[in-house]
Amino acid sequence: MASLFLRTPGPSQSLPKTQKAHFVLPQNLPLSWRSKYRTEPAAAAAVRIRCGLIEPDGGKLVELVVEEPQRDLKRRQALSLPQIKLSKIDIQWVHVLSEGWASPLKGFMRESEFLQTLHFNSLRLGDGSVVNMSVPIVLAIDDSNKNNIGDSSSVALVDDKDNPIAILNDVEIYKHNKEERTARTWGTTAPGLPYAEQAITHAGNWLIGGDLEVIEPIKYHDGLDRFRLSPAELRDEFTRRNADAVFAFQLRNPVHNGHALLMTDTRRRLLEMGYKNPVLLLHPLGGYTKADDVPLEWRMKQHEMVLEDGVLDPETTVVSIFPSPMHYAGPTEVQWHAKARINAGANFYIVGRDPAGMGHPLEKRDLYDADHGKKVLSMAPGLERLNILPFKVAAYDKTQNGMAFFDPSRPQDFLFISGTKMRALAKNKESPPDGFMCPGGWKVLVDYYDSLTPSENGRVPEPVPV
């Protein structure tokens, strides 16, 4: 893989205490950026002393994997407990929780957290402070699970081969109102929402919350585990690089030169604002995605080719996999994507058009207004410390034979290459215009579509721009 793909760093990297704190507001920050910037002086001072990066939600990064010496004990304990079998998506959520992406959550949500998430997209902590939490992280069980658990206060969570993955303690079982959960999370109950079909519709009628003890780090053994850095590992890496700003770019699609332009331009703007060493977290989502998205392994191959092409500087770019499953819940989900990156140390978040959006399952329209994601994100409770960077629109500039920011004064010069167009080209093994994507990256896409037999549901999956 390309050199800027980062390997998991060693276990002990000390944190320099003297570096410039990233959250000191440069004096030339434009007003539109400043409006989101409300760090409390006392909190900022505390962060500066501790590590120099933005503080995790709740003040401390949650880590739920038990220490090596206790693991055998916990495995034996799990054997004596009532068992719940986890789905692949459940295990991805255990992974997310175990590494503190959802800090300060310490396990699957109990009812009070579930209700706050559905109604307020945020949680109030014991000290009265508020953290963002927009997507329910819950574990569904059915009647027989519930009967089996009985009065036990702990349960074992096991994989499909009955290997214990984690223990859930001080459990609380409450009703799983699927209709209400879906309506409040997606703003629709239309059948055909991919995550709902996969993880809700056929799930049990109860939810079980509690505190997690995860027996060992979650691994997938798919050749990509080394790219799955935890928030703690990412923080160590940003600190090692002396980052004074970390800007996160969430993606679940192939990278084209418009994305690259945006990322390099963001770095340029941060340098202009007075930051000395802004670092990019290029952070493809690695959990569940819908069938017509390009699978993670192909995306990682494509990213590798694009990055080898040299448009991004390895010194200032960290590529890692974000383990969360995808909800496709638009303005609700983009908050989760942003919040999780705070926990990984990012204090700038790039948000595009219609983030985490998709077409309406039944109607011929996008499910969400394309601007609602960035508007909701900019107003979301608990994200006041994060600087939101709205995505500029990039298109193919025919006068320059390359991707450029769209200039509304000369629209005739620009070509918008839609997902449909990109799919048709890749499927037909044709080439996009020079400069749309590097040839190596494009070849990966062509190979991916080539690998699909047309008999697979009779349809070819369609790549969708981020």
Add this chain to the structure above:
Amino acid sequence: MASLFLRTPGPSQSLPKTQKAHFVLPQNLPLSWRSKYRTEPAAAAAVRIRCGLIEPDGGKLVELVVEEPQRDLKRRQALSLPQIKLSKIDIQWVHVLSEGWASPLKGFMRESEFLQTLHFNSLRLGDGSVVNMSVPIVLAIDDSNKNNIGDSSSVALVDDKDNPIAILNDVEIYKHNKEERTARTWGTTAPGLPYAEQAITHAGNWLIGGDLEVIEPIKYHDGLDRFRLSPAELRDEFTRRNADAVFAFQLRNPVHNGHALLMTDTRRRLLEMGYKNPVLLLHPLGGYTKADDVPLEWRMKQHEMVLEDGVLDPETTVVSIFPSPMHYAGPTEVQWHAKARINAGANFYIVGRDPAGMGHPLEKRDLYDADHGKKVLSMAPGLERLNILPFKVAAYDKTQNGMAFFDPSRPQDFLFISGTKMRALAKNKESPPDGFMCPGGWKVLVDYYDSLTPSENGRVPEPVPV
């Protein structure tokens, strides 16, 4: 009407500045009540100096009715503007906004307020503070309205006879995504939600927000206007009575002796806590209700009879009409009901089982979990200053021939009289057990059902307990 029905007070009642501030936390407040009590010392001091009652949301009660000398000018101005015709429910919302029940809202929501309401049930103000706002207060218009408005920054809002009601200034027009609005407000999109059928499904595809100038106070000329006290008038009245605690009781149904027991018991508890003069705001909802609720005029007659019966003390009770329409949106709506009462000066709010709930429109179950209303209310952003008083369950105690708090140690002694049972009794002109409701109040109910011709849709509306 009974003497404790309060008439609108005179225009000038000065506020005593020396009275005991209600929000000083009595030392004997039980822990379960204390947990909701988080007044910031600085803010509390400011309130104490200003009026002695809980401060309105945003610090100042919004009042949008233009002064008498400007009214003719505004009427003439309205004639020159593009016009939007208001429905009855729209006018009720103009009423709500005009008197500051929704303070600090100054008019129908613009998109940023609408989005915050749908996603966060709260609004962030310019100073970073948060107020609760759970129900969208929006005005829908159709394509022809929108075309007619064109680039005009102001529009006139008129009634069904084209009389100008208000002017909406600095307007913003944005999309009315009815499905998303409904899903996020009710947690379902099932057809048959009364408010949605009445005010959303057939409404226009655009919403128009802006700042309201209401030309004169909204009146209904139904003989009940004198009971429609504004938040400012209620605050004056509580101040005149030297209230050091105001506890609000929202209702939309006939009052039985269980309710009366609850209200007198709440007063007793507040006195025990150290308050010297707790005043009850008995606050029936006066706006739109669904067809099978008992209409406002019959409820007011019933309340009068119950109150004449003497179970509540006129000296410590204020009866007034809350002008809001009813959403039947359960945990979402109960926040609105509570928040509006803060603006009217209440610092204690009584919440019952399944507040603002109803049956699921399609399924044989309640739409909301009966406990979610009080749970959501107790965690809601912007309501931290309000003390939530959970409703104790009252039932008919056969050993005492009267309503009493249910004692789980002797369930056999209690009779639960459901809405269905009450309806069947009233419809058949039978009497409930002695002590369930005073005879005068019961007679009003019997008369009401008697007044309905059975041919009205072939069904008799059913009163539902609060």
